[in-house]
Amino acid sequence: MPHSFPGHYPATRLRRGRAHDFARRLSRETKLSVDDLIYPIFVTEGEPVNVTAMPGVQRHTLDGLMREITDVVALGIPAVVLFPVIDPDKKTPDAEEAANPDGLIPKAVRAIKREFPELGVMTDVALDPYTSHGQDGVIDGDGYVLNDPTVDILVRQTLAHADAGVDIVSPSDMMDGRIKAMRAALEQNGHVNTIIMSYAAKFASSFYNPFREALGSAGNLGKADKRTYQVDPANTDEALREVALDLKEGADMVMVKPGMPYLDIIHRVKETFGVPTFAYHVSGEYAMLKAAIQNGWLDERAAVLESLGSFKRAGCDGVLTYFAKDAARYLASN
Numbered sequence: 001m002p003h004s005f006p007g008h009y010p011a012t013r014l015r016r017g018r019a020h021d022f023a024r025r026l027s028r029e030t031k032l033s034v035d036d037l038i039y040p041i042f043v044t045e046g047e048p049v050n051v052t053a054m055p056g057v058q059r060h061t062l063d064g065l066m067r068e069i070t071d072v073v074a075l076g077i078p079a080v081v082l083f084p085v086i087d088p089d090k091k092t093p094d095a096e097e098a099a100n101p102d103g104l105i106p107k108a109v110r111a112i113k114r115e116f117p118e119l120g121v122m123t124d125v126a127l128d129p130y131t132s133h134g135q136d137g138v139i140d141g142d143g144y145v146l147n148d149p150t151v152d153i154l155v156r157q158t159l160a161h162a163d164a165g166v167d168i169v170s171p172s173d174m175m176d177g178r179i180k181a182m183r184a185a186l187e188q189n190g191h192v193n194t195i196i197m198s199y200a201a202k203f204a205s206s207f208y209n210p211f212r213e214a215l216g217s218a219g220n221l222g223k224a225d226k227r228t229y230q231v232d233p234a235n236t237d238e239a240l241r242e243v244a245l246d247l248k249e250g251a252d253m254v255m256v257k258p259g260m261p262y263l264d265i266i267h268r269v270k271e272t273f274g275v276p277t278f279a280y281h282v283s284g285e286y287a288m289l290k291a292a293i294q295n296g297w298l299d300e301r302a303a304v305l306e307s308l309g310s311f312k313r314a315g316c317d318g319v320l321t322y323f324a325k326d327a328a329r330y331l332a333s334n
């Protein structure tokens, strides 16, 4: 006697579609590809250093950077984003070095574009690598980050990067009105095709700590925090207002940051605006996964592909991730 269900025979058996690999492949709804990846790279004026809290991540000299870029291009990753580790002697309260047209980042951009003109090069527009106090802007006597004077420096930083040939400028500071000011400056200076990917909804998260070690800004910041400009982690509507404003001011692409703890925000942003939407799978998320992988508690390939796949399911067009090279390798051998 075959088993039977009381009442109707179940004509809908969802497990039918899962029974064979071919059927699972045919009905897969979202797919991660190498085209979705942006690889963050730390470039230093000093010595190459391994970042302790980010196993597998280094600060690269300009030579080391070019070796990384060669790998990235061979793997077919479409773009990189550069973060500078600035000599402590060059850090000042007003971050003047950020706008230096011959600074580390403009130099790195020129070097990459000279050898690999097809690779998308993105730079961070923010002052925290350059300030002696570790904040993303200039501060008053109480340590409060001043909006408009900060935007003025960000605009000069933007032009220094654009003049060096960067493809995407990516402001991560969360000052009000900076997209409008940057877009106007780019237009007025002939950089009509420079893309702005705004960190539109950047949350005041605890998941950035390893990044601050990588950048060498943790000591500068000390016990201060960034809650007077980054979004409160409890908020969603406010994140949407941030995205709406950045789009209105001229952003081409928007980013949500961090990534996995904020998949709900990504989903709402994509549903609401339908614009190119990215997530930053940040240093603390990388560190968590790496720690578990190194303990043998998670399988690296499976955990990385599932984590990055969650961004596609939530609605992302792409993701900035320290796992980009690993993921590209896994995807090539899928």
Ligand SMILES: NCC(=O)CCC(=O)O
Pocket (backbone or CB within 6 Å): 124, 126, 172, 207, 208, 209, 210, 211, 212, 281, 282, 283, 284
């Ligand atoms: N402006 C870039 C970041 O703050 C990155 C954060 C991270 O990876 O933790």
Ligand SMILES: [Mg+2]
Pocket (backbone or CB within 6 Å): 174, 175, 176, 177, 200, 242, 245, 246
């Ligand atoms: Mg904003």
